[in-house]
Amino acid sequence: MSAIEIRDLGKSFGAVRAVDGVSFTVEPGTITGYLGPNGAGKTTTLRCLLGLVTADSGTALVNDRRYVELPHPLTEVGAVLEATNFHPGRTALNHLRVICAAAGLPPERAAEALEQVGLGEVAGKRVMTFSLGMRQRLALATALVGHPRVFILDEPANGLDPAGIQWLRGFLRHLAHERGAAVLVSSHVLAEVEQIVDNVVIIAKGRLVRQGSLAELVSNGDTAIRVRAADPGELVPALERAGATVVQSDGVLRVTGLDAERIGRIALDERVVLTEVSQERSDLQHVFLELTGEGETS
């Protein structure tokens, strides 16, 4: 059983097709990055999944049920949504006490969840005094009160400082890889999540463009080797004869189709001095931008 199963989901707002036939699943113990540029339909998908927005077509299930059919939703699903806010005059602890009361959870969970996200010391402070990062932590505490095994987070890194992002990554890893939770986390910045996700689902203009493991996505990008040589004019024809594709700019050769050892041997045969040979890291962000169609304009 998948923790999250989305099948042929569709939703329009007026004439805008926000989500168009999206399908994917999230398994327990894994972190799935739901990626796409702003306005791609990520938030709408997640809100359909959580019963806040009614889908036009398709299904979105958590633990094999629609969210609205879950008898005790907070004990199964923890959600952090972008447009979730807090009453500014209510304290952090009281915010969680209200949630616990409505969910039928023991009231002590409120203080415990605040401790878990590092807000224990400001439990009695009104939310109006909180920074954006503290609000994100409070939102995460809200997701944690019911000890759920499925987490759905919409752009959780927004507003967090680098230390906060680091903390969040560690926390999500702990939830998924140590406690076996299923984590679905959306982002429009691949770099924010690429270190922690096991799988990626990429969406653009409401449609799914790619899904698979992170490793699969990386291997789909072409890997090139950067070469600098004392006399590139001699080397380029030799490399091309060996079957490489060479792009030359500013004295740097970007070679694809040959590995570093072959390039070295060809240089030796041609008696050309190499001043640099380096594996170009496959630029995942580049792949992401190409896939989502944003790279074309830049």
Next chain:
Amino acid sequence: MRLIRAELLKLTTTRLWWVMLAVTIAYALLQLGITIGFAGVTGGQPGAPAIPGRDTAPFQELMWGLGASGAVFPMILGVVMMTAEYRYQTITSTFLTTPRRERVVAGKLGAGVVVGLVFGLVVLALTAVAVVITVPLAGGELSFTGSTARIVVGTLAVLMLYTLFGIGIGALIRNQLGAIVAAVAWVFVIEAIVSAIPALRPVGRWTPGGAATALTNSGVDLGLGTDWLLPAWAGGVVLLGYALVFAAVASATTLRRDIT
């Protein structure tokens, strides 16, 4: 039941509820004070005084009936119970916690009944103290008749139901300021006009204000007359009908809407 408790917790963990309670108390004291002060005063005009003397039974009934006019304050609280959720986007976590939205609406309406009841009891307690002190001092005899009981129960009902109207208006309008302005304008402008202008009274007696007055009317004519009102029982039925309509409005506007 736990949703009613959660809704009451939402109210008591923010400040507005006691501000509104303080305003309600101040308003009730003002009205009681004015009524006591002008009781039996004829202003040099011949004939009976506008407000009966402090030693009379009608004075006591009039006093008991004053509380219902403060219904606008719990009504505003009812409006805010709904609009604050949209204003601060807490509606998202409310619906994530309780995705069956009809339960959220029921919880709010239940909490609204409790709020109206508490406000009503506070106002009636103030009235009781004022009556018990004033009447014997003026040499009158305390009386609690069937019509006093009707006025007391009516006052509780009016405050309760107005709180529910507030919730309905809040669900319908959602913009906090707009909803409060609409509620206050309704009570102080529209209802005041249709009950003051004789030609409009056939309409006025069917409004919530007209029905509330019928339910808590002491028979003392304060210048607008009382003969145009519905009978007390019909006033109660009309008010209940409005409460049901507003509950239906609150449900219909809340249940299907996408929360984006």
